[in-house]
Amino acid sequence: xxxxxxxxxxxxxxxxxxxxxxxxxxxxxxxxxxxxxxxxxxxxxxxxxxxxxxxxxxxxxxxxxxxxxxxxxxxxxxxxxxxxxxxxxxxxxxxxxxxxxxxxxxxxxxxxxxxxxxxxxxxxxxxxxxxxxxxxxxxxxxxxxxxxxxxxxxxxxxxxxxxxxxxxxxxxxxxxxxxxxxxxxxxxxxxxxxxxxxxxxxxxxxxxxxxxxxxxxxxxxxxxxxxxxxxxxxxxxxxxxxxxxxxxxxxxxxx
Ligand code: 13P
Numbered sequence: 390x391x392x393x394x395x396x397x398x399x400x401x402x403x404x405x406x407x408x409x410x411x412x413x414x415x416x417x418x419x420x421x422x423x424x425x426x427x428x429x430x431x432x433x434x435x436x437x438x439x440x441x442x443x444x445x446x447x448x449x450x451x452x453x454x455x456x457x458x459x460x461x462x463x464x465x466x467x468x469x470x471x472x473x474x475x476x477x478x479x480x481x482x483x484x485x486x487x488x489x490x491x492x493x494x495x496x497x498x499x500x501x502x503x504x505x506x507x508x509x510x511x512x513x514x515x516x517x518x519x520x521x522x523x524x525x526x527x528x529x530x531x532x533x534x535x536x537x538x539x540x541x542x543x544x545x546x547x548x549x550x551x552x553x554x555x556x557x558x559x560x561x562x563x564x565x566x567x568x569x570x571x572x573x574x575x576x577x578x579x580x581x582x583x584x585x586x587x588x589x590x591x592x593x594x595x596x597x598x599x600x601x602x603x604x605x606x607x608x609x610x611x612x613x614x615x616x617x618x619x620x621x622x623x624x625x626x627x628x629x630x631x632x633x634x635x636x637x638x639x640x641x642x643x644x
Contacts, residue, residue, distance in 0.1 A: 395599045397615075398555055398622040399642045400431035400454060400516060401629025402484055402603070407434065409441035415632060416445035422636035426450060427643035428622065432629065433484045433516070436470055443479035454482030454516065457490065460503035472511030482514045484624070486542060488561045498541035505542055509550045516555045516624065517542045518603070519582060523562035535578060536585035548590055555599045556582050557624040563604025565626060572613045572620075575602040579619035608637035615642050 407415060412434055423430050433454035434442045442453045459469035475483060485508060486501035501517065508515040519538035521531045539556060546554065558578040563570050570578065579600040587595035602614055603624030614620055622642055628634040 391596060392618065392621065394596050395621050397428035397642050398431060398599050398601060399426075399428055399625065399635075399639050400433055400482065400484075400555075400557075400601065400622070401625050401635055402433045402456065402487070403435060403438075403629060404456070404489070404626060405435060406630055407438060409438050412438040413441045413445045415630070416442055416449075416451060418632040419635060420446070420449045420451065422632055423639045424450060425643070426639045428639065430639055431482050431516075433482060439475070439478045439480060452481045453479060454484060454514075455480050456484045456487070458483045458485065458504050458508050458513070460500065460507040462507075472507045472513055475513060476511055480513065482516055482555075483508050484516045484518065484557075486538075487518045488520055488559060488564060492561075498538060501538075501542045502544045505554070506545060509546060509553055512553075514553045514555065516557055516601070518557045518559050518624070520559040520561050520564075520578075520604070526560070526562065531578065532581045535581040536588070539582050539585035540589055543586070543589060548594055551586075551590060551594060551598060555601060555622075556586070557601040557603045558582050559603035559624060565605070567605050569605040569607075569610050569614070570602070572617050575614050576617035576619045578602070579617070579621075583619060606638065608634045608641075611638040611641040612644075615644075 431452045485504045490496040505515045521534045583595045599621040601622040601624045602620045606623040607628040
């Protein structure tokens, strides 16, 4: 296990929070606080905030991401956003298959795969989310499920494209609940994801893929989580809406 082989990435997922004006203000507050980061810093924001966020982040080390992307290039898909629209707007990353999308918006392993392919084919970096529910964990399905979700999401993704893939292990029971996975649980879950990548692409390739942990990561627990061998960063919800808290997580990842 060699963490030097992969990038540490701290990404905020703002979910459905912040207007464009609020986005600008928050990014301006964050910029000086994360300027010395020794990791990649990304903020995934609502579609409508993207122009303001890209403008505010200009000249800084903050990269902007979206929270979803459609799998078709264009057409009659009311309410959806295509990958080249995001690219042209200055977006570099996109979150795909978040458990909230799977739970509330009918996202399936198949649509997660199609969205991932669309993002990667357009040259975007895909942050693909996987994770088990509490019930699945208690039934002992965590490893099977994480491996299945990871492999399904990566169907037809080439070895070369894997360089633009980040997998975020987000146990559903830890999202927005204040219940964080223990560092051991996070490391184990991320290890299952890496093992699935190794099974599909080989161990050497798997060693180079960034696997984040997400789920109630905050300024207080980031150090312990990020110290784990398999935890190459975080996907941060609530704590990414507060500049000081997010900066502390970035600082922990920069050690
Ligand atoms: P919280 O950090 O608010 O638990 O959210 C995690 C998450 O869902 C990030 O995508």
